[in-house]
Amino acid sequence: xxxxxxxxxxxxxxxxxxxxxxxxxxxxxxxxxxxxxxxxxxxxxxxxxxxxxxxxxxxxxxxxxxxxxxxxxxxxxxxxxxxxxxxxxxxxxxxxxxxxxxxxxxxxx
Numbered sequence: 001x002x003x004x005x006x007x008x009x010x011x012x013x014x015x016x017x018x019x020x021x022x023x024x025x026x027x028x029x030x031x032x033x034x035x036x037x038x039x040x041x042x043x044x045x046x047x048x049x050x051x052x053x054x055x056x057x058x059x060x061x062x063x064x065x066x067x068x069x070x071x072x073x074x075x076x077x078x079x080x081x082x083x084x085x086x087x088x089x090x091x092x093x094x095x096x097x098x099x100x101x102x103x104x105x106x107x108x109x
Contacts, residue, residue, distance in 0.1 A: 010063070010099075011064065014040070014042070014063075014064070014097055017040065019042055022041065023047075024048075025043065025046065025048070026041055026043050027042045028042075029042075035103060036056075037101065037102050038101045039100055040098070042095075042097045043065070043091075043092035043095055043097075043098075045094055045095040046091070046092070046093065047095070048090065048091040050109070051109045052087060052088070053086070053087040053106060053107045054082050054083065054084055054086050054087065055103075055105060055107060056084050056102060057081065057082070057102070058101070058103075060079070060081075060100050061078075062075060062078045062079075062080075063097045064076055064095075064097040065092060065094050065097065066092060066094050066096055067090060067091075067092050067096045067098055068090070068092065069088040069090050070088050071088070087109060
């Protein structure tokens with residue numbers, strides 16, 4: 001049996017995790033690669049992800065700060081589901097950290 005990945009007290013351990021560049025102003029820490037992908041995304045203040053379409057379900061939990069898209073601003077503790085076929089761009093004025101899971105890669109539009 002494979003042991004589960006366990007990170008206790010995750011919000012207070014973010015600084016201990018290795019992040020790598022993902023997009024301009026956005027770093028990533030992969031928790032699981034493959035389908036589905038699970039990662040932490042860390043947005044610097046003012047960072048943006050361009051408009052993209054979801055080719056599978058995307059789940060996001062905002063852990064710190066605020067994440068914004070065309071539908072609103074989501075503060076820490078907010079859970080978002082973006083369905084297959086939906087599209088949006090994402091940014092953070094203040095910076096944020098989100099836990100994200102996606103079934104399949106997005107298509108940049």
